[in-house]
Amino acid sequence: MILEAIVLNVREGEAAGFEEAFEQAKAIVAASPGFEGLRLLRCIETSHRYLLLIEWATLDDHLIGFRGSAGFEEWRGLLHHFYEPAPLVEHFEPFVEVLGGD
Amino acid sequence: MILEAIVLNVREGEAAGFEEAFEQAKAIVAASPGFEGLRLLRCIETSHRYLLLIEWATLDDHLIGFRGSAGFEEWRGLLHHFYEPAPLVEHFEPFVEVLGGD
Numbered sequence: 001m002i003l004e005a006i007v008l009n010v011r012e013g014e015a016a017g018f019e020e021a022f023e024q025a026k027a028i029v030a031a032s033p034g035f036e037g038l039r040l041l042r043c044i045e046t047s048h049r050y051l052l053l054i055e056w057a058t059l060d061d062h063l064i065g066f067r068g069s070a071g072f073e074e075w076r077g078l079l080h081h082f083y084e085p086a087p088l089v090e091h092f093e094p095f096v097e098v099l100g101g102d
Numbered sequence: 103m104i105l106e107a108i109v110l111n112v113r114e115g116e117a118a119g120f121e122e123a124f125e126q127a128k129a130i131v132a133a134s135p136g137f138e139g140l141r142l143l144r145c146i147e148t149s150h151r152y153l154l155l156i157e158w159a160t161l162d163d164h165l166i167g168f169r170g171s172a173g174f175e176e177w178r179g180l181l182h183h184f185y186e187p188a189p190l191v192e193h194f195e196p197f198v199e200v201l202g203g204d
Binding site: 002003005019022023026030035036037038039040041042043044045046049050051053055059090091092093094095096097098099100 | 104105107121124125128132137138139140141142143144145146147148151152153155157161192193194195196197198199200201202
């Protein structure tokens, strides 16, 4: 599993529009081969900031499969105009995991 | 659930030492009340960079409970000297989740 992690800074005043567009866009990425799950989270300290975490089976499922697809153009069209500045996309591989046990 | 997310930039040449120290330090945070799990991941694009994701039951479990504990001083002592620059700690609340279904 490869985790794509992006901090998204949404333009002032456009958070509601972004959230609505994301609800529509999420099905596009979820239908892409190798997609293993996503979480979109809202930042507590900074309004209009979000963390997007997407799990892919392999790096190529994201960089070649999804980015080379027609769905990616639709995803971009729905979401990218909300971001200021353009986000840095990074990928991470799992190294340590500890489960909570209450 | 609140997700604490930190991008950790480890000093050049100290990644192995950091990884070893983290293996020791993880039990400290895992024993703190409200801890619900953690993942440490290695960045694929940038060596010496990691993403630390810690799930807490509440924000106060991190900011008051863990940071006010004796364990936190031990955690800091083990890990913080590896970071350059000092990391930005942010908290996120879940908004959208999509599970993969192959």
